[in-house]
Structure formats: structure tokens, C-alpha cells
Amino acid sequence: MRVNVTVNGEQRQADDVWEGESLLFMLRERLGLPGSKNACEQGECGSCTVYLDNVPVCACLVAAGQAQDRSVRTVEGLAEGDQLDPVQEAFVEAGAVQCGFCTPGLVVQAHDLLDRVPNPSDPEIREALAGNLCRCTGYEKILDAVRLAASRR
Amino acid sequence: MDFLRPETLAEALEIKAERPDAVPIAGGTDVMVELNYDHRRPAALLDLTRIPELQQWEDGLRVGAGVPYVRIIDELGAQLPGLAMASRTVGSPQIRNRGTVGGNLGAASPAGDTHPVLLASDAVIEVASVRGTRMIPAAEFYLGVKRNALEPDELIVAVHLTPAKGPQQFSKVGTRNAMVIAVCSFAISLFPQENRVGAAVGSAAPTPRRAPEAEEFLASALDFKNPKPLLDSVKREFGELVSRAASPIDDVRGSAAYRKHALAVMARRTLGWAWQELLAKKNGSEERPCA
Numbered sequence: 001m002r003v004n005v006t007v008n009g010e011q012r013q014a015d016d017v018w019e020g021e022s023l024l025f026m027l028r029e030r031l032g033l034p035g036s037k038n039a040c041e042q043g044e045c046g047s048c049t050v051y052l053d054n055v056p057v058c059a060c061l062v063a064a065g066q067a068q069d070r071s072v073r074t075v076e077g078l079a080e081g082d083q084l085d086p087v088q089e090a091f092v093e094a095g096a097v098q099c100g101f102c103t104p105g106l107v108v109q110a111h112d113l114l115d116r117v118p119n120p121s122d123p124e125i126r127e128a129l130a131g132n133l134c135r136c137t138g139y140e141k142i143l144d145a146v147r148l149a150a151s152r153r
Numbered sequence: 154m155d156f157l158r159p160e161t162l163a164e165a166l167e168i169k170a171e172r173p174d175a176v177p178i179a180g181g182t183d184v185m186v187e188l189n190y191d192h193r194r195p196a197a198l199l200d201l202t203r204i205p206e207l208q209q210w211e212d213g214l215r216v217g218a219g220v221p222y223v224r225i226i227d228e229l230g231a232q233l234p235g236l237a238m239a240s241r242t243v244g245s246p247q248i249r250n251r252g253t254v255g256g257n258l259g260a261a262s263p264a265g266d267t268h269p270v271l272l273a274s275d276a277v278i279e280v281a282s283v284r285g286t287r288m289i290p291a292a293e294f295y296l297g298v299k300r301n302a303l304e305p306d307e308l309i310v311a312v313h314l315t316p317a318k319g320p321q322q323f324s325k326v327g328t329r330n331a332m333v334i335a336v337c338s339f340a341i342s343l344f345p346q347e348n349r350v351g352a353a354v355g356s357a358a359p360t361p362r363r364a365p366e367a368e369e370f371l372a373s374a375l376d377f378k379n380p381k382p383l384l385d386s387v388k389r390e391f392g393e394l395v396s397r398a399a400s401p402i403d404d405v406r407g408s409a410a411y412r413k414h415a416l417a418v419m420a421r422r423t424l425g426w427a428w429q430e431l432l433a434k435k436n437g438s439e440e441r442p443c444a
Binding site: 018043044049056057058061063109128 | 154155156158178180181182184185186188189190194195197198200202244245246247248250251330331332
């Protein structure tokens with residue numbers, strides 16, 4: 001089937017989409033956006049977190065067809081040109097990126113948190129990021145990055 | 154595979170009547186896992202996310218089957234504290250943004266987080282087909298492991314609940330706070346005006362189920378008119394009866410013996426919290442303990 005969807009502000013069209021495939025697969029394999037990572041395929045790891053109509057979701061748990069006529073924003077859509085989003089900059093500066101696999105999901109999820117809660121407490125940060133796994137276990141630096149990004153807003 | 158995208162409930166029911174093999178999908182947090190892992194290859198997916206009737210709640214309360222957990226937590230916490238507590242323990246923020254009570258009911262997993270609350274608070278499930286609407290009490294909805302009372306042409310439309318008439322509590326055991334399938338869970342609802350108690354267990358039997366003997370014992374042991382501090386013997390007996398209502402199995406998440414023990418502990422604790430709230434209210438205090 002064909003899916004029409006707005007991705008990062010641009011009207012896109014994906015063809016030959018299998019009816020049972022996920023939004024994540026469509027983004028990565030058909031629309032050339034490999035930023036959202038494919039790991040657990042069961043919503044467990046948060047590496048595929050994207051905005052769907054401004055709400056963060058696991059792209060692996062959204063059927064591609066459910067994104068028809070909706071708006072998706074991926075990690076690729078956070079920067080403005082060469083200017084990284086403040087959350088991305090904070091991740092770089094705080095050393096919150098090790099292997100980098102979990103980073104896109106964490107960046108999107110942290111981005112949403114700071115949009116809703118400009119000055120989150122530590123428990124609020126932990127709760128917001130509870131669905132994002134980092135197997136390098138760099139959580140302390142990730143918390144540092146979110147605090148840093150919050151302090152600059 | 155077909156991808157069916159109705160825009161209204163009437164249209165969805167027409168489709169479901171013609172295509173009973175179509176698998177409904179809303180938040181996708183269960184259905185997509187089965188598709189991603191090739192555990193299921195349905196003839197069609199029936200997308201319910203475009204149907205406005207399913208995404209609304211109305212005073213009374215009638216909660217549309219497609220209202221995501223995050224909205225139950227944010228908008229209905231005061232009226233449905235038990236359901237909001239259970240919703241907070243579902244998955245992660247991303248999962249709560251998508252997952253729905255309708256999906257919990259459709260999957261009918263014995264471990265579904267909202268089931269004990271629905272049972273303990275006398276929820277009624279509204280299901281519909283082109284043949285008409287049926288109102289099914291939660292206690293009659295769960296038929297077996299991942300089996301519910303839905304006919305092949307029916308869809309879950311809404312859950313009917315009354316705003317809490319007394320304290321409600323929910324408790325769940327798992328290895329961590331987020332992304333946990335319940336090892337076992339427990340919900341209690343007090344109905345002080347009716348001298349009645351609702352109590353139900355999750356993940357501790359082939360279906361979520363009520364604990365009627367525990368409910369009756371507690372209703373006779375508690376003095377709702379003149380609430381006094383709880384006797385330990387009452388808490389203990391209540392815990393014991395809740396534990397006895399379960400028939401758990403040994404599995405990867407926990408042993409049957411552990412589940413029985415944990416249920417008794419959760420029953421005692423949640424009763425303590427609920428009773429404390431009632432006492433505080435009687436004494437005019439605003440303090441409200443929570444799980």
C-alpha cells in the first residue's frame with residue numbers, strides 16, 4: 001500500500017508498504033531516515049522513539065498505515081540546519097553518548113520532557129526516561145545531559 | 154494482508170461484521186509485537202485510531218476504549234484513582250502515550266494491569282456489533298488465558314465506571330518500576346456508603362479474578378460508619394483470603410508460592426493505605442496517602 005505522511009515538516013510518500021510493517025521500518029528502509037534505531041521491536045528499549053502528532057511513541061509499535069495523514073518528527077528533524085538542538089548539544093558536551101545506539105531515542109524523549117517540564121526534578125527525568133535503555137549503562141551522563149539542557153532553556 | 158481504516162464506529166462495525174478475521178489495532182503495543190516477531194499474521198488489520206467516538210470520555214463515566222493511559226492519568230485521576238494508579242504502572246511513557254484500556258481488555262492477558270481495578274470497581278464493558286450493543290460486567294468478561302467474552306464481529310467500545318465513592322488502591326509486583334509485566338497485582342475499592350468492598354487479583358490465575366470471600370469478610374469486619382484504626386488480625390485474615398482466591402502457576406516471572414505470599418502482602422498494605430485515607434477524611438485531614 002501507499003502511505004502519505006508528513007515527516008520532519010516535509011510531505012513524504014512511501015510505496016509498497018507491507019500492511020503489517022511498522023512505522024520504524026518505513027522510516028528507516030523506505031524513507032531513508034535511519035536515525036531512529038531498531039533494536040527490540042517490542043517497545044522495551046525506546047531506541048526508536050519518534051514524535052507522532054507531537055506525542056513521543058515507539059515507532060516499532062505503530063503500524064505504518066496508522067501514520068497515514070499524520071505528522072512524524074524523528075531525531076533527524078530536531079536540528080535546524082547545522083545547528084543542533086540544545087538537547088543534542090548537551091548530550092555531546094556531557095559525554096552522554098557512548099556507542100550511540102540509544103542516543104536518538106533518548107534525545108527525542110528528553111526533548112519532549114523539557115518541552116512539557118522546563119525544570120524537571122531528578123525523579124521526573126528518571127521517570128520520563130524509564131522506557132529508554134542504554135546498554136553501555138551511561139545513565140549518569142545522560143542525566144547530566146538532560147540537566148544541562150534544562151539549565152540552558 | 155489488508156489495512157482497514159474506518160473513520161466512524163458504524164463503519165468499523167460494518168467492516169468487522171464482514172471481516173471477523175480482521176485484528177483490531179489501536180495503540181499497537183501488543184498487536185505490533187506479535188507482527189514484528191511473526192507470531193501472528195492476520196488477514197487484515199482494523200485500525201481504530203481514526204474513530205473519534207473511541208477517543209473520548211464522558212461524565213458518568215463512560216471511557217472510550219481508545220483513550221490512552223496517559224489521558225486516564227492526567228484527566229481522570231481524581232475520579233478514577235484506582236484506574237489511574239494501575240495506568241501509571243503500564244510500560245513506559247511512550248507505551249502509556251499509545252496503549253489503551255480497550256487494548257488491555259482485547260488482549261485479555263491475565264497479567265494486564267488494569268483488570269484488577271476494573272473488577273474491584275464494578276466496571277462494565279460496552280461492546281458493539283452491527284447486531285447491537287452489549288453491556289458485560291468485568292467479572293463476566295474474562296473467560297480464560299487471553300480469552301474474553303467478545304464475539305468475532307464485536308468491538309470493545311467503552312468502559313463504564315462510576316467515579317470513586319471511596320478510597321481505591323492498586324499494587325503490582327515486578328522487578329523494576331518501568332516496563333514490567335506484573336508478577337502479580339492487586340486492586341481494592343472501598344464503597345463506604347454501601348458497606349461494601351471490591352478486591353481482585355491479577356497475574357495470579359488463568360484470568361484476572363475477584364476475591365469474593367475476602368470482599369465479604371472485609372465488609373463484615375469493617376465499621377464504615379465509625380472507622381477505627383485497623384486491627385492487625387483483620388489485615389492478616391484479609392491477606393490470607395485474597396491469597397487463597399488465587400491459583401497461580403510457576404513461570405519465568407515468579408513461583409506460585411511467591412505470588413501467593415506477595416498477594417497477601419499487597420492486600421494487607423493496600424487495605425492499610427485505603428483505610429488510612431478513609432480515617433483521614435473522617436478526621437477532616439486533607440492528607441491522602443498513595444501507592
